[in-house]
Amino acid sequence: MISVEEALARLKSQSRVLVDEQKIKLDEGLGRVLASDIVSGINVPPADNSAMDGYALRWEDWRGSDHALKISQRIAAGTPPAPLTAGTAARIFTGAEIPDGADVVVMQEKCRADGQSVLIEVVRDVGANIRPKGQDIRQGATVLQAGHRLRAQDLGLIASLGIARINVRRRLRVAVVSTGEELVEPGDIAGPGQIYNSNRYLLKAMLGEWGFDVVDLGVTADDPDVISEVLTQASREADAIVTTGGVSVGEEDHVKAVVESLGRIDLWRVAIKPGKPFAFGDVLGTPFLGLPGNPVSAFVTVLVIARPFLFDSQGVEHHEILPVKQHALFDKKGSPRQEYLRVRSGTGGVEIFPQQSSGVLFSTCWGDGMVVQKAGENITHGDLVDVIPYVMFN
Amino acid sequence: MISVEEALARLKSQSRVLVDEQKIKLDEGLGRVLASDIVSGINVPPADNSAMDGYALRWEDWRGSDHALKISQRIAAGTPPAPLTAGTAARIFTGAEIPDGADVVVMQEKCRADGQSVLIEVVRDVGANIRPKGQDIRQGATVLQAGHRLRAQDLGLIASLGIARINVRRRLRVAVVSTGEELVEPGDIAGPGQIYNSNRYLLKAMLGEWGFDVVDLGVTADDPDVISEVLTQASREADAIVTTGGVSVGEEDHVKAVVESLGRIDLWRVAIKPGKPFAFGDVLGTPFLGLPGNPVSAFVTVLVIARPFLFDSQGVEHHEILPVKQHALFDKKGSPRQEYLRVRSGTGGVEIFPQQSSGVLFSTCWGDGMVVQKAGENITHGDLVDVIPYVMFN
Numbered sequence: 001m002i003s004v005e006e007a008l009a010r011l012k013s014q015s016r017v018l019v020d021e022q023k024i025k026l027d028e029g030l031g032r033v034l035a036s037d038i039v040s041g042i043n044v045p046p047a048d049n050s051a052m053d054g055y056a057l058r059w060e061d062w063r064g065s066d067h068a069l070k071i072s073q074r075i076a077a078g079t080p081p082a083p084l085t086a087g088t089a090a091r092i093f094t095g096a097e098i099p100d101g102a103d104v105v106v107m108q109e110k111c112r113a114d115g116q117s118v119l120i121e122v123v124r125d126v127g128a129n130i131r132p133k134g135q136d137i138r139q140g141a142t143v144l145q146a147g148h149r150l151r152a153q154d155l156g157l158i159a160s161l162g163i164a165r166i167n168v169r170r171r172l173r174v175a176v177v178s179t180g181e182e183l184v185e186p187g188d189i190a191g192p193g194q195i196y197n198s199n200r201y202l203l204k205a206m207l208g209e210w211g212f213d214v215v216d217l218g219v220t221a222d223d224p225d226v227i228s229e230v231l232t233q234a235s236r237e238a239d240a241i242v243t244t245g246g247v248s249v250g251e252e253d254h255v256k257a258v259v260e261s262l263g264r265i266d267l268w269r270v271a272i273k274p275g276k277p278f279a280f281g282d283v284l285g286t287p288f289l290g291l292p293g294n295p296v297s298a299f300v301t302v303l304v305i306a307r308p309f310l311f312d313s314q315g316v317e318h319h320e321i322l323p324v325k326q327h328a329l330f331d332k333k334g335s336p337r338q339e340y341l342r343v344r345s346g347t348g349g350v351e352i353f354p355q356q357s358s359g360v361l362f363s364t365c366w367g368d369g370m371v372v373q374k375a376g377e378n379i380t381h382g383d384l385v386d387v388i389p390y391v392m393f394n
Numbered sequence: 395m396i397s398v399e400e401a402l403a404r405l406k407s408q409s410r411v412l413v414d415e416q417k418i419k420l421d422e423g424l425g426r427v428l429a430s431d432i433v434s435g436i437n438v439p440p441a442d443n444s445a446m447d448g449y450a451l452r453w454e455d456w457r458g459s460d461h462a463l464k465i466s467q468r469i470a471a472g473t474p475p476a477p478l479t480a481g482t483a484a485r486i487f488t489g490a491e492i493p494d495g496a497d498v499v500v501m502q503e504k505c506r507a508d509g510q511s512v513l514i515e516v517v518r519d520v521g522a523n524i525r526p527k528g529q530d531i532r533q534g535a536t537v538l539q540a541g542h543r544l545r546a547q548d549l550g551l552i553a554s555l556g557i558a559r560i561n562v563r564r565r566l567r568v569a570v571v572s573t574g575e576e577l578v579e580p581g582d583i584a585g586p587g588q589i590y591n592s593n594r595y596l597l598k599a600m601l602g603e604w605g606f607d608v609v610d611l612g613v614t615a616d617d618p619d620v621i622s623e624v625l626t627q628a629s630r631e632a633d634a635i636v637t638t639g640g641v642s643v644g645e646e647d648h649v650k651a652v653v654e655s656l657g658r659i660d661l662w663r664v665a666i667k668p669g670k671p672f673a674f675g676d677v678l679g680t681p682f683l684g685l686p687g688n689p690v691s692a693f694v695t696v697l698v699i700a701r702p703f704l705f706d707s708q709g710v711e712h713h714e715i716l717p718v719k720q721h722a723l724f725d726k727k728g729s730p731r732q733e734y735l736r737v738r739s740g741t742g743g744v745e746i747f748p749q750q751s752s753g754v755l756f757s758t759c760w761g762d763g764m765v766v767q768k769a770g771e772n773i774t775h776g777d778l779v780d781v782i783p784y785v786m787f788n
Binding site for chain 1: 421423439445473489491530545550552556574576577579580582589594596600602687689718749754788
């Protein structure tokens with residue numbers, strides 16, 4: 001058996017970015033991956049501006065709270081100001097540009113004005129309530145780097161720089177193939193010995209959520225010719241191929257032989273539970289990831305093993321997920337494999353779903369994350385354990 | 395000022411589900427909200443089946459490791475088996491149905507077979523390596539409840555029950571209106587005194603990510619007639635209205651008067667930083683949420699204050715987000731308002747972005763989450779603090 005770290009390192013060494021670039025409109029950018037750095041062409045803010053509704057003046061012109069200053073102009077946000085007449089104040093609003101000559105803004109709550117002139121109670125230091133030009137971002141600064149996956153706030157930031165079109169990596173096309181003679185589709189009638197195909201729906205949704213274009217190739221019969229045809233099609237239409245089932249050592253598992261005939265396949269016995277059998281290779285040059293057929297094993301291996309490889313193929317900058325520490329509300333003996341226990345978080349700690357068998361897909365839906373239990377380590381009630389909430393995989 | 399908790403409680407008391415239901419195909423279900431419970435019509439697995447590739451037999455028939463058993467049938471997954479002939483074994487594969495009469499499966503690694511008969515080294519207890527019918531889910535069990543927002547694994551689970559169409563809540567339609575004479579769109583040229591509209595892109599992406607249908611009504615001029623027209627249109631086309639800017643006490647803020655004339659508006663001074671001014675009311679009966687115009691204030695208030703209300707309006711079952719504990723790598727004095735500090739997590743703890751001004755949108759992009767600093771509480775380097783990674787808001 002190889003450890004999870006070893007499996008990840010092997011995959012890492014064989015990964016490279018498999019997609020080229022395209023220009024898209026900014027408002028189609030959520031979840032997309034930058035292909036170039038975002039460099040600011042402007043200063044943000046473009047000019048000194050007011051952080052408050054109030055009055056702008058030159059600090060030196062204030063002569064105490066009983067000396068009125070004439071109001072010489074009124075500056076709304078979006079209106080270019082005239083230079084400030086010496087010895088006067090300008091009525092100014094939040095976001096409005098500071099006029100040349102003014103060096104401080106006093107909030108209106110500290111002022112009494114009659115429309116013509118204003119009495120100012122107290123003036124803070126030079127620069128108070130002024131947001132300086134370029135404070136947020138200086139012209140020429142790199143604000144986001146190639147490889148970054150765009151979140152809502154990143155789109156806001158790019159918009160604030162005036163950029164309407166961005167250069168992103170084309171979505172990675174991932175073919176999904178389920179194998180298994182026993183699988184029927186939801187909506188059909190399952191006969192004796194048949195079960196509904198759940199991996200197909202789970203994987204399509206997961207891969208789609210990660211920003212990939214899913215090429216859904218359905219279910220193949222347990223027939224080498226059919227499998228060969230489908231995998232050949234997958235290698236033509238996709239950048240990477242993900243299959244479920246068909247790669248253990250059983251006599252009915254034809255996928256291994258077919259992939260071998262079309263390229264190369266290595267079966268890895270990864271020390272991960274659920275999820276031991278994992279296959280990696282290529283089909284006519286297209287990377288091939290063979291996940292176990294058990295739904296929970298497929299779920300865990302796609303999150304833990306396939307995801308980093310697919311992110312690398314997409315060219316997404318991603319880091320190892322840092323688990324959070326929570327108290328275990330259960331006891332659990334360790335096993336020779338690293339276990340991913342399905343759990344639910346609460347204020348007191350994490351509860352474990354009682355049935356951790358790899359066949360029980362409900363265990364992944366019951367809670368909101370997984371505890372990572374290292375090989376050979378026991379967990380005792382009250383221990384601080386490593387929890388990965390599912391949302392962290394998004 | 396009112397506390398964040400008080401603001402949330404007020405909104406909660408005025409919220410109700412604003413959408414009806416629709417039937418959709420399962421593979422369009424990611425991120426949608428169940429309108430009805432998912433009740434299983436079947437047992438999962440539908441019959442006892444093998445957890446291993448190996449041999450199925452009756453426990454009593456084993457006579458020791460030197461007594462061969464005749465192989466009486468071969469059962470692949472998806473093939474209905476014949477009842478087991480007494481005193482024989484059946485070759486069986488993972489996922490295949492256990493034949494009547496067999497009560498244990500021995501993994502093939504513990505067997506030596508010549509095609510006709512098999513020698514079995516050791517047999518564990520009755521039931522070993524058999525996944526019992528209904529182990530995962532019993533017929534009639536509720537597996538997911540109305541109000542649940544569907545994740546990839548939930549779609550897998552529903553598929554495993556044979557369900558191809560699901561009853562979900564219609565997506566909440568949320569109108570987004572930016573106000574501010576100074577705003578120009580990315581791609582255009584910002585003249586003197588003008589700034590690029592970032593809130594529009596930030597909010598559209600965020601609301602879209604939460605599963606809402608965004609009705610983008612662009613930017614309105616600072617003109618009461620135009621604002622009135624746009625808000626009236628918003629109330630017709632959307633279930634809820636979100637605006638940015640225009641609701642402080644400044645003279646240029648016409649939104650307040652317009653909303654008052656069309657319905658009702660309350661300005662709340664919420665003890666939240668960034669983000670103090672927040673308005674709630676209705677426009678011709680449609681809920682109205684007025685966010686601050688500052689991008690970071692808009693970002694924080696939409697996450698912390700608007701999101702729970704919108705989720706309630708969508709009918710999503712959601713819980714208070716539980717922060718994770720991490721060590722602060724900074725010192726920070728408390729303020730009279732609850733602060734949401736933009737931070738970045740690492741193995742050693744969380745670093746703070748040095749510029750926490752509400753105008754600096756880059757602060758939200760630099761890191762991966764926020765530290766919640768309670769009003770009046772100081773943070774000292776090394777303290778365990780409450781961190782909310784941004785992904786937890788998804």
